[in-house]
Structure formats: structure tokens, C-alpha cells
Amino acid sequence: MNELSVSKHKSHRVLMYISKATEPEVKGILPQCIVSIITVSRKENQKAGLSGVLAYADGYFLQVLEGADDAIERLLHKLKKDKRHKNLNVLVDRKSSKNYFNDKPLKLEPALQSNDYFIDFIRENFTSLENSTITPQKVIERAVSKNPLQERQVERHIERSEKENEEFPFSSCEIKLKAWPRFNSKLPPREFMELCALISQPIAYPLLLAKNPYASEKELNQVLVQLDNAKLLAVNKLLSSPPVEKLERAGRAESVERVDREDFFFKMKSFLGRIR
């Protein structure tokens, strides 16, 4: 049994609904939209301080959410307009002083009957409803997956994507080389020299990315990490993003077709690009 914690929100609200998926049901298969629903919802809900579970079975979604009253209200408004489901039926909507899901991020739950947080929630909230034709048992039956392996695969896929997309620690920073590295054997590759030259003056990471001399963002980030580990980088948080025009102009340097004929820098870049 989970330990229920007291909600830190004065206006803590819990909400549970069932809805019918608009995507045609394929027996035993999760709808295609479920990955994007979970990925986006998890991020958005985390920002809004919401937690809960989402389940799917036999063409129906069941979701339980808890969090601040205004956050729940905003999300409910969005859910009612979401075209991925219809016939949204709110089964529980009340204020609560308890935090049932312990601030855990939204989870795709294949087996609601074994989810302790959900069971406690149902026990405390659903049985109090009168004149309801949908019993807690029916709710659980309706939302228990016949193919829990799929849900677990989806969760693993989302975890992998989230790891890959983890923001690079310097992405909202200004970067500057404190000193040129020491080259005492031979001249390093062109890309490395160009990177060091670009960061020899302070430059915002988004601008640096637009001028990336490497083939990929991953390679650029690896080299920046190496330079940082060698204590050659000064990294400072950016107070605001570089203006869009500057980003677009920096990006133009990478395309020979869009070289600005009036600019010596871009002409030289284009010339050197032809020499390779």
C-alpha cells in the first residue's frame, strides 16, 4: 500500500474520466496516438504539477489526474476539445487534501487492478458516488489491458526517446573558449579549429549550433564536453534567446545557394567549402 501524502496544494483537485477513442479499435493493439499522448502529456503535466495514470482497453481511455485546481481546470478544458477521443464522461471531480499519486509523472498503466495508487484513489473517491451505473469494478474491468506487454513496450520506448532528447546542458548558455588548446604534434582537423575559432569570442549555443562545423549536433556536443572537461570553456546562462534574424543569418552560412554576395565572410566560407 502506498503512503498517501498530504497535498502541498491548498486547492488540490482529483479528476477521473472515461472516454471513447476516435481511432478505430484494433483488438489487442494500442492506438497509434498513445505514444504522443503520453510523451506530450507527461511533459506538460509535469510542468503544471499534475500526476496520475492513463489506461486504455477495448477502445476506451481511462485517466485519473490530480493537482492544483486551476491546472486541472485548464487541462479539462483542453481534453474536452481533443479530437483523439469523444464521449468524455467525468466520473470523479472533487477537491481533496490527499496526494494519491505522490507527484509521480503520468504513467501508462496496463493493469489498473494492481496499481496501488489507483486502488486507493478508487476506494476513497468512487464509492462515494451515488446513482452511478458504472461501478468501480466495471471501471477497472473496462480499463485493464488485455495485452500489458504493449503498454510496457510503449513506456520503454518513451523512456528511450526522453533520454535521447534530454536537453544538452549548454543549450541555453553562452560559451567562450578560455584559451586555445595546445597543439604540439600536428595541425588538428579543420572542424575542430573552426569550432575553437567560433567560440574564441562569447557565442550563444543556438548561434553556435547554426554555424556547427560538424556533421551533427551530437558531434558538436561531444567536442564541447571534451573542451569543458579540459577546463577550456567558460559557460554562462543566457538571459534571453538570440534574435531570430541572427539565427537565420548564421544558418545561411551553411548553404552555398544562400550566400549573401555582399558579405565577405560568407563569400570566404563559400570559397573554402569548394576547396575540400
Place this chain on the structure above:
Amino acid sequence: MENREYKKLAIIGHVGSGKTCFVKTLSEITPVDTDVESSVNIGKKTTTVGIDYGRINLDEMTALGIYGVPGQSRYTFIWEMVRESLWGAIVLFNFNNSLDENNLKEWLRFFKIKENAIPCIIGISHAENADPEMLDQIIDHIQKCLEEECVMAPVVPVDPRSTEEAVTLLNTLNAMVRV
């Protein structure tokens, strides 16, 4: 050169540092060869008595002039001409010759490398078979001069005969330019 955008790249260094070779490597056109046979034993048969010159045409209206600038202070009249519209500077030292720190400082100051934020690279030529410790010492000396002059510039071994290396240095200078 009417209606042309024209900038200069200075290749600065003493006799035997590789200026002539470097200019030749970079130029699109055959440079004006001002070499004559040397009357003094300087370790090679010819020496430049004027100035090595080459040019890269970026397009019909834009060119980079490449000037091999002698490092001796009696050539300051040439230095003054090259300093106008200076785009970048590459200072070359021959690994096998002794390093004169005062010369380096004089060049950095005269060409206003720090003052005008001129992209600058220090190249050490003839270092292919250099003793690593000796090379380290030379790099240390050069770094110390740069720090004293508040100039941040890479110090790199370079082969002036290599087109690939010459292009890498040009590319690096271009990336150092503030757009």
C-alpha cells in the same frame, strides 16, 4: 580594382619561415616571384627582396590579397601598406631558428591585432620532425608573449606546402572574424 571588395591577409615572418611557400600554396594565381639569389649564406639559395604576393578571387567583385611580409623592422613601409584593410594575419616561425619574442610583440602591436580584433594564427614551420620537448618550449615562449600582449591566438605546427593545412588556417581565420 574598381568596385571590388578587397581585403588583405598578412603572412609575417623572418627569412626562411615559409612565407613564400605559403603564399604560393594559397594563391589561385601564380604569385609574383621576387626571389633573387642570395648574396649571403642564409641556408637557402634564394631569398625574397621584395614582397611575396598572391590573390584569391572569392567572386567577380571580391578578392583576398595575400602578402608575404618580411619581419625585419626596416620594412615598416611595407607593413604600413599591408595593415590597411587587414583581414587576418598568420605569423610564421621556423622551428629551427631561435625565437625573438620582441619581434613577435612588435608585429602584434604594429598590425594592431588586439586593438582591431584581427584574427591571428601563429604557425611553427619545419616542425615535422621536431623534438617534442623543444617544440613545447617554443610554444610556451610564444604563449607567454601572446598573454603579455593580451592576444588570444592558436599556436600550431604547420606545413606551408600543404594545401589542406593552408585551407584549414584560412577557414580558422574566417571563423574568428566577428560578423
